[in-house]
Amino acid sequence: MKVIPIYIDAGICGFESPAAEYKELGLSLDQLLIKHPNATFIGIASGQSMQGVGIFDGDLLLVDRAENLRCGDVIVANLNGGFVCKLLDKTNALLLSASPVHPPVKLNQTDEFQVEGVVTRSIRLHRQASELLQCLP
16 A cells, blocks of 8 residues: 555545645555554443544454553553553542543452553544454354
8 A cells, every 4th residue: 555645634625636746655554653563452432431532332352461551541440350542640640531421430359450452542433344254242
C-alpha cells in the first residue's frame, strides 16, 4: 500500500488526482500503525463506555503489550475473567470510563486484574468487514 502524504478535508467535494503532485511513501499499514509487531494484538470494542475518547462500539483496537503503562492510558485489561477497555488511574487504583454514565471501578485486593496492553490506536470501520466475522464467537 502506498501512503500519499496529504491531509484530506472531509468536506471537500473533489480534488485533482493525488498522483499528479505528491510523492508516494512506501509504507504498509503495519509499519505506520504498529510499533511492536510481536507484542501487538487487535481487539474489537464493545459498548459505549469509551466514546468520550473516540472509541465506539465495533472499532478495532490496536493493543500493544510492550508499551510502558502511564497514568491516563487507555488500556485493555482482564478484570475478574472479562476483558475491559478503560482509562487507567494508577495512583488511585481506578479504571475510568470515558462516559459519565459509567462509574469508575475501584480495584481491590480480591479482584483478578491483569493489564493486557495499552491501546495505541483505534480504527473505525465505515463498512462491515466480512473477514472479522471469522474472529467473532
